[in-house]
Amino acid sequence: MKLDAEVMRAAAALSLFCVFVNGLGFQNPSHGPMLSGLGYSALRSGGCKTIAEVEDELELVNNHTARIRVYGNECEQLRMVFGAIIQRKLRLRVLVGLWTRSQTLVVETDKLAMLLKEDTSFPPLVLGVTVGNEDIFNGVPQAQVISNMRQVRVRMIQHGFQSISISTAEVGHLWSRELARASDVVYANIYSFFSRRSDHPDMRIAAQSIVQQAQTIAANVAGSKPVVISETGWPSAGNRSVEYFDDPSIDNQRTFLELLVCNTRKHNLDFFALEAFDASWKPGPSIEANFGVLNRHGSFKAGYLNPPCHC
Numbered sequence: 001m002k003l004d005a006e007v008m009r010a011a012a013a014l015s016l017f018c019v020f021v022n023g024l025g026f027q028n029p030s031h032g033p034m035l036s037g038l039g040y041s042a043l044r045s046g047g048c049k050t051i052a053e054v055e056d057e058l059e060l061v062n063n064h065t066a067r068i069r070v071y072g073n074e075c076e077q078l079r080m081v082f083g084a085i086i087q088r089k090l091r092l093r094v095l096v097g098l099w100t101r102s103q104t105l106v107v108e109t110d111k112l113a114m115l116l117k118e119d120t121s122f123p124p125l126v127l128g129v130t131v132g133n134e135d136i137f138n139g140v141p142q143a144q145v146i147s148n149m150r151q152v153r154v155r156m157i158q159h160g161f162q163s164i165s166i167s168t169a170e171v172g173h174l175w176s177r178e179l180a181r182a183s184d185v186v187y188a189n190i191y192s193f194f195s196r197r198s199d200h201p202d203m204r205i206a207a208q209s210i211v212q213q214a215q216t217i218a219a220n221v222a223g224s225k226p227v228v229i230s231e232t233g234w235p236s237a238g239n240r241s242v243e244y245f246d247d248p249s250i251d252n253q254r255t256f257l258e259l260l261v262c263n264t265r266k267h268n269l270d271f272f273a274l275e276a277f278d279a280s281w282k283p284g285p286s287i288e289a290n291f292g293v294l295n296r297h298g299s300f301k302a303g304y305l306n307p308p309c310h311c
Contacts, residue, residue, distance in 0.1 A: 035257075036264065037067040037095070038293070039231065039275030041077070046281075048075030055084040060298030061276050062090040069230065069272045071133055072099035073108065079115055082122045093127045095187075095230075095272070097169070100132040100140075100148055109152050113159035128165035129156070130187055130230070136179075137171045145170075146182040169230045172213050175221050186222045187230035188214060193248075203252060204311070206234075207259035211267050229271035232260065236278075236301050238287030248287055254302035257293060262311035 038061055042049045049057070058081065061068060070081055078096060085092050098108045116123045131149045136142055145168055153166040165184035172188040180186050190213045192206040210232050218227040234256040235248040257273065264271050278292035295301050 035065045035261065035273055035293075036270040037069060037272035038065050039272055040068040040070055040081070040277075041275070041279060042075045042080055043077070043279070043281050048077070049080075051080050051083065054080040055088055057277065058084045058090060058092060059088050060294065062088075062092055063298060064294070064300075066091045067093050067095065067127060067270075067272070068276070069095040069097065069130075071097040073111060074099075078112065082115070082119070082125055085125055086119070086121050093125050095127045095130060097130045097133060098152060100135060101138070105131070105148055105151060106155065109155045110159075113156060113161060116161065117159070123161065123164070126164055128167060128185060130167050130169045133169045133231075134171055134189060135168065136174045142176065142179055146179065149182050172217060175217055177221055177223065180222050180225050183225065186217060186225050186227045188217055188227060189231035190214060190229050191232055193234050203255040204259055207256055207263050207311070210260060210271075211263045211269060214269055215267065227269070229264070229269060231274050232271055233274040233291045233293070235287045235290040236292070237290040238285060248290065250302045253293065254300070254305060257300075258305050258307045259311050261305070261307040262309075265307075266311060 040058070040061060042054050054077070058068075068081070070077060078094075081094060084090070085094075096112065098105065098112065100108075112129070116126070129152065131152045132140070132145060135145050135148075149166055149168055156162075156164055156166065167183040167185040167187055168179070169187035169189055170179065172190040175186060175188060190210050192209045195209075210229060214227055214229050234253045236250045236253045238248045260271065260273075263269075273293055274291045276292060276294055277296070278290055280289050282289045293300060
């Protein structure tokens with residue numbers, strides 16, 4: 001009986017601790033929850049955001065994460081992003097993407113290297129470089145993706161940037177041991193929204209499946225390389241289609257994020273949520289434009305998030 005009473009007191013204390021933590025940090029939109037990463041773009045419908053807009057947006061993003069992922073250098077956005085971080089004294093670091101399906105890779109690599117040489121405060125902001133995004137998924141042979149990484153690595157070393165990691169980002173199930181050996185980090189894009197078929201999704205299972213897939217990649221493919229969930233999320237709106245008909249809604253997005261934060265912290269995994277803000281400029285189904293987790297005021301669309309203490 002004494003043991004049962006102690007267990008009950010411990011459970012009550014843990015419950016109070018959860019309420020206390022949620023009240024101080026998780027519920028305060030100016031502090032968190034601390035998402036481990038967010039995607040960001042300086043593109044908008046009809047063109048590019050201004051430097052002032054990028055600075056203002058990144059200051060809002062800075063309230064929720066210390067890392068952002070930028071997919072390419074359209075609009076000279078890397079210069080704007082690096083400049084904004086320095087100008088506003090933000091804590092952000094950047095996972096830099098080189099888009100391999102547009103300009104030549106050598107040109108893109110040299111442009112990045114030249115930018116990093118312009119200001120000694122820029123290189124420390126770089127978390128790493130991803131060469132392409134879902135290239136294999138889009139029909140590029142694996143051998144070419146590996147060659148692209150090697151080409152960028154050699155070029156960056158020639159420019160004096162030996163310590164910057166060179167990787168690629170690919171759909172989770174398309175990672176192979178050979179691809180992982182060629183990549184400094186295994187960046188896996190993993191979604192439960194696109195792979196599931198349910199009119200009433202179980203969000204707990206949806207979030208857990210992201211972590212489970214990452215753990216499978218770590219155990220069977222990655223070897224000694226770190227695994228990062230480089231892209232995941234849940235849309236807050238959009239029309240369903242025959243390809244995917246899980247429910248896009250603000251409530252489901254909130255629940256998914258809360259459970260994802262809990263599960264990734266529990267298993268010591270990092271992730272980048274797609275994405276900071278909605279992207280109305282994106283072509284394709286309306287769902288694609290509605291993965292943004294923040295509104296224009298920098299708060300979560302669904303208000304405060306309350307990640308559970310247990311998941």
